[in-house]
Amino acid sequence: MEITASNTKIINRDRLQSLISKEQKRFEESHPKSKALFEESKQYLLGGVPMNWMVRWAGSFPIFVDRASGAHFTDVDGHDYIDLCLGDTGAMTGHAPQASQDAIVERIKKGTTFMLPTEDALWVGKELTRRFGLKYWQIAMTATDANRFSIRLARKITGRKKILVFNWCYHGTVDETFITLENGKPVPRKGNLGPPVDPSMTTKVIEFNDIAALEEALASEDVACVLAEPVMTNIGIVHPDSGFHQALRQITKRTGTLLIIDETHTVCSGPGGYTKLHSLAPDILTVGKPIASGIPAAAYGFSDETAKRIRENTPVDESDTSGIGGTLAGNALSLAAIRATLEHVLTDSSYEKTIPLATRFTQGVEDAIREFNLPWTVQQLGCRAEYWFRELPPKNGGEAAAAIDGPMDLYMHLFALNRGILMTPFHNMALMSPATTADDIDKHTAIFREAVQSLISD
């Protein structure tokens, strides 16, 4: 164990590497069937997986899933896991909730896609308005699409070309958003494949919570919209400073810039997302992932004024070539699944259960951090929590990104995985579903403590 000048413990890297090797061996030995399936899949699927990021888990190959129910899933080797990843929010409902299953099966029997609305669409529109406060809605297949379409509409109705995002944001695979700050200068984000143009041609990027930079970036009145998560969740949880949202709304209004709030992850804050909880007033709101219990669906809503401008600027006879939409968008199956999810699963009472579970998770991790005097922090947002290997919560994406510790992430995830807990890849996030139990959380706490102990005991 090494001791820093401030007497906080840091991790011995040689020890960490040898612990990772030990856990990797244990993983490989205990997952023979997943390993065999992965090896065979490599002959047919690029990289051995249906989606390239599915190899980016802590184990040296991906676990193949057999089935899931509630907060647990079972892999093909017969291991049971507490799922704290929950499809990175896509399964925040818990897996296969009964009410959604029933509605989905029923809809499949009656046909799934028509290019025509069903009665569920009306119910869903009303409910989205009640929850989030925006007046009019459209349905997309994914949150990426909802963001992409919202940006297009914002450009169309403002006549402006640029958008603004926050450093280290993530809003799905939206071309314009893959831009970061390096030494204060905007640069294309590493790993963005084949961008159509240099993103600095389309996008301004500033740090979250930087009101002065926001004033400066919007002063030239060439920005169609700010696209923002109300709390950053994709580079760890970064909360807004007090007064930040008020300033964001005032400055965007004053400069004629539309404000798009992306609630895809922050819908973990409550039934109406962070927007309803904190009385935000975006011009456009986007939300996806869990709203249909894992069936692909997303929604984007508009204030009355924004809807009026859209109507005035988007002739219906051009709507089939508008650059927004998709044949399967707004299909009957997605709408039936959204309805069942909002009516029976992600209800007010479900959040009354899941948010205290996230508090329990946070408390458990915090206790271990304190017990071992580690310079780490843990943050909660609604039914989501995330720990971070830095002493103070980051104030913006740049600070958060600078604290990423790849080997530590790998070890903590692998240690948990080998003991039946799945954390969200790419960061140390845990999400609670209505089916998660206090026992599930206490098991995580015990395993987290054990992992920490293994790192620092001599």
Ligand SMILES: Cc1ncc(COP(=O)(O)O)c(C=O)c1O
């Ligand atoms: C805040 C946010 N918005 C949008 C998306 C895109 O969601 P999807 O990949 O389902 O399109 C994500 C995905 O992680 C996200 O975190």
